[in-house]
Amino acid sequence: MKKLVFRSGLRWKVSLAIAAVGALVAVALSLVVHNAARVSMLDSARDIMDDRVKVAQSWYEKTGTEFNAKLDDPNLPEQLKKEAARGLRATYVDDSGPGAPVVWASVPLRNGQVLSAHGRFEDRYQVLQDLDRALIIGSVAVVVGGTGLGVLIGDQLSRRLRKAAMAARKLARGDSEVRVRDAIGGRVRDETDDLARAVDGMAEALQQRLEAERRVTADIAHELRTPVTGLLTAAELLPPGRPTELVRDRAQAMRQLVEDVLEVARLDGFAERAELQEIDLAEFVIRRVRVAAPDAQVIVVRDAHVTTDPRRLERILGNLLANAAKHGKPPFEVTVEGRVLRVRDHGPGFPDSLLKEGPSRFRTGSKDRAGGGHGLGLTIAAGQARILGARLTFRNAEPLAEGREGAVAVLWLPESAPTNTGSFPVIHVPD
Structure with a gap:
């Protein structure tokens, strides 16, 4: 059963890798900035409401009337009621509803009542939403820019590798003048140049070895041509008979072998040219x-x-x-x-x-x-x-x-x- 193999270009792999890293970094930074801004906004809103309820407490103790606050508000969250029962001033954020969260502040009075105030900070919440939009736009821009940069880098590397592959194919076809390093060109030096030099060195070593083997084969066949020709001539002088026919047949076969080996050696030398x-x-x-x-x-x-x-x-x-x-x-x-x-x-x-x-x-x-x-x-x-x-x-x-x-x-x-x-x-x- 054959495995399903997916083939994709190097530039797209580099682009996807850069885009993925850019997206992860952008999302992480956006979350950090969003959470930090939200915490800062809520802390500021808590401080404002706490100051407001302290002013209301001071006013109530002096005049006995409410100012920007309410006594024993029935909508007071349970958490603030518990804190008031312990005699503590506290704040609370209710973000269960839509829109901006509601910030509460409460303080217990000497008579056992609870003075509280609450409010929505729509302007601050709008600033936070604007910040989120800016973070989203910036993240998309980072991903798109990173993808474009990855395409450029990957395309350059892919182009160099394709040129190297084409040069290597020409070498395999017998074009001994081709060099991979010259084919890829460029001023930038990277691992592609190391690969090109390695392929060129391997091709030169292989070519030298093949040339040496070809010369040895051709020399042996050439040296055998003279004695085989003499053997064939001598066989023609033998008296008729079955043994003579066998000698002539084997001598002729040996001569044909020598000629074929010489022809193969010439073909392996890539020096033959067609006369059209x-x-x-x-x-x-x-x-x-x-x-x-x-x-x-x-x-x-x-x-x-x-x-x-x-x-x-x-x-x-x-x-x-x-x-x-x-x-x-x-x-x-x-x-x-x-x-x-x-x-x-x-x-x-x-x-x-x-x-x-x-x-x-x-x-x-x-x-x-x-x-x-x-x-x-x-x-x-x-x-x-x-x-x-x-x-x-x-x-x-x-x-x-x-x-x-x-x-x-x-x-x-x-x-x-x-x-x-x-x-x-x-x-x-x-x-």
Whole structure:
């Protein structure tokens, strides 16, 4: 069961992180400021009401009349009644109703009565509401500003990483001139530059290692070419017979192996260039198939004129047909559909390892497609396709009741001339 994976851009992650932090800070500060202002307002209102009730007490004791206060108010809160029973002057805030809270103050008299006063401080409450609105507006502004700043920072970092990824892909395609550090550019130095330098160092080390292995392979194959040629010449001088035929066959196979290894070494060096010509694809394929595989059937769905290297295209087509004849079963079909070539056999199909990883040198496939050869045919075909700027893919035909029904190799030729490095073209698949 596959896990559900959500993919999002780095700039949005940075923006959301800054917005979340900004929102938390703004809410926390707003709550602190609101509570502090409210407590200050209520404390001031308590002091005012307490002063008012003290003045009313002094006036009542002198004149015996009420002034800005009321004796034994029936609406007096129970908390103030309890405090008065203990002989204490007290204040109380009632904020159970809508609007501004009611602030009470009471004082017990010598005769046992309770003198109290209360009032609403609408002006102070309005100031508190205005402060709350200002805090909300400020908090929203902080979040919006933080999000915008996060988008700018995240976009810059994301752009640098995208440039680094594009440069790394070019390196993977064999463009040895590309450097990630130069691709990202910029004057700001951050961890992206460390990543770029690490990738560049890894690419240079890998390139040096591959170049060393290629040179060793090419040198060995080149050194073997002379003795193998001599061996093949000597085999021609042997008297006729079955042993002579075996010696000649093995010597010829060894010579072909040496030539293929040299070709693979040249292709790995990324120094090969296509010699372009404009050809009629259908006519070209018909003539080459007639020579390489007379039993194969050529099906022309749609003809096309292409600009390519005929020698390399012939090499690809010959290797695909040789692979089909060696590991598959007839009938063999070559289909021309515009710029797309398909080579199909009706054998056991390509092994799963080749479908997942692509062709690998000195691997002839699974037991189902085992046979003679040294496993370089498809590797050479893929390398030549890269030089042409084409794409070579492998798949198996739709399975039937009896099992897999043939292997299909598809060559997609580009609409324009290949680049210097043989980069893959953008291919439009026909409906």
